[in-house]
Amino acid sequence: MKLEDFGYNDNIDKLKIEHNLEGFEIGRIISEHKERYVVKTEKGEFDAEITGNLRYTANTREDFPAVGDWVALVIYDSYSSIIHKVLPRNSIISRKAVGQFGDLQIIATNIDYAFIMQAVDRDFSINRIERYLTICNTSNVQPIIILNKIDLISEVLLNELIATLKKRINNVPIFAISNASKQGYETLKEVILKGKTYCLLGSSGVGKSTLVNTLANKQFMITKNVSHFSKKGQHTTTHRELIILDNGGILIDNPGMREVGITDTSYGLEKTFEIIFEHSKHCKFKDCTHTIEIDCAVIKAIENGEIDALSYQNYLKMEKEKEYFEATVAEKRKKEKDFGKMVKHFKKLKKSRKY
Template identity: 55%
Template sequence: MTLEELGYRPDLENYRKSHNLEPFMIGRVASEHRERYHVQSEQGMLECELLGNLRFSAESRSDLPAVGDWVAMSPYDEGKALIHAVLPRYSILERQAVGKFGEKQIIATNIDVGIIVLSVNRDFNINRVERYLTLCHASGIEPMIILTKTDLITQPEVQQLLDRIRTRIPEVPLLAVSNLSGQGIDDLKKHILKGKTYCLLGSSGVGKSSLINSLSGEVRMEIGEISEMIDRGKHVTTHRELIPMVNGGILIDNPGMREVGITDGQSGLESTFGTIYALAGQCKFTDCTHTSEVGCAVLEAVRNGELDEQALENFHKMERENARFTTSIREKHKKDKIMGKMFKEVKAHRKRKKF
């Protein structure tokens, strides 16, 4: 594959030249395994590790390569190379780190379109879709929604689910597909553009692995057996991976995410819940919380059936979560500043004692 087919852009080449990286090979991180990376290059797939200086100079995990990153590297053995630098990212898809409130976890980088996958059965959850939408909007990534496993229900039932999604989320591209029958797959392929990068987002068992097999034109992913009790496939994806598609696009698969915690995503909330923010401008009070106030245009819209009550509840929940995350970040920065000041004072005191 050429770099352009992998999604390489002119601005990246300009950066490479302006930062004296021309002597190095360029590749794209396809997968990561405990600080060892598989990097796709024009010479093929290389097994890479980080140059020591790059690892030790990193201030946080976000400074290290992630799936989707472009890296500059030098070969040192057959099929192996050292990563010297990470090129600038034009988008970073991230969520709140699981079990680490106030910290972020990178899902993937340099994404053009986030494909949000939900199935017609147990995993149908519009609230969760709005969470993924917020992550995409906050990262400047174009979202698309795919409803899978349509062969499990009748066509009228499929249409009812599509209508429910469109009522809550009217402006995002929405397609219904069946990997079993192939229905809708050709329409989906028309949305896949050469050189663009797409990231699959969704819970375990919604049909992402089957979708990858359909879009890549080969059986690349193992498909978990269907559990009769919960009517969904078992989770089989264990790590993020970059996969070429038949139409020339690049797909990044993700393990199913049980938790989709939003980070500092105020802009993402405003895009996802644009209707609520527009209505808020008509409220009687400028500091209206849209919970119980007289003259609240948002609550009036719910009473009139113009706004879905569940959408408002989900908005309140995510807004509170965003506020807590922002507060945690401020507190963390404050503590880091205090610790940094104490460290400097101790260092200065020890220096004075020497003399």
């Protein structure tokens, strides 16, 4: 395959020239395994590591390569290569790292569209969809909602579910499919464009792996049924991987996410909950929290039925998470700065004692 099949275009070619990378091989990271990468180039696929300098100068996890990145590398033999630079990204989908203080986890980079996938037969949640929408809107990635397993519910119930979804979420395409019967697949394939990159988001057990296999027309991913004991999805995808689909689209599959932590996503929240922000312009106080203030236009709109009450509650929860994340990041940076000052002072003191 050519690099164009993996999304290479004139913009990436310009970045290569701007950053003086003509002497390097250019490739795209198609999978990652604990800071070891598989990179696709015009010469083939290569295992790769990053240079010591790239590792040393990295300040955060965002400075490391991720699936979807275009990188400049040197190929040493038929198996190994070294990544020297990550080309600037046009988008990054990320979430709050699970169990880590003030850190981000990159889901994928250089994404054009995101498939937000949910099954309609079990823990369907519009709140969770709004979370995925927020991280997509933060990165200016176009979201597409996929409702799977529609063969397990009646048409009447499906129509009611879609109507409820559209009441809370506007201007986002919704596709209803069945992995079992393949209903809705042909319509979904029409929005997948050659050379564009799609990221698959959703919990375990919603049918992501089966979707990938069907769209790629190959058995890329192992599939499992929902656990009969826990009634929850089982993790069949264990790492992120970039796959070329049967019609030329590019899809990045992801392990199932049960936690979708919100970060510093003010723009993302504003776009996801646009109706709330529009009403907030008419609040009496500029710093209105839309909870207890007098003459709050948002609360009035909820009482009048103009804003969905459940969506409002979800917004408040996510706004609180955003503020907490911003506070933890600030605290972490202060600790790192104080530690840096202490080390600098220690080195200065040690140097002065030599004389």
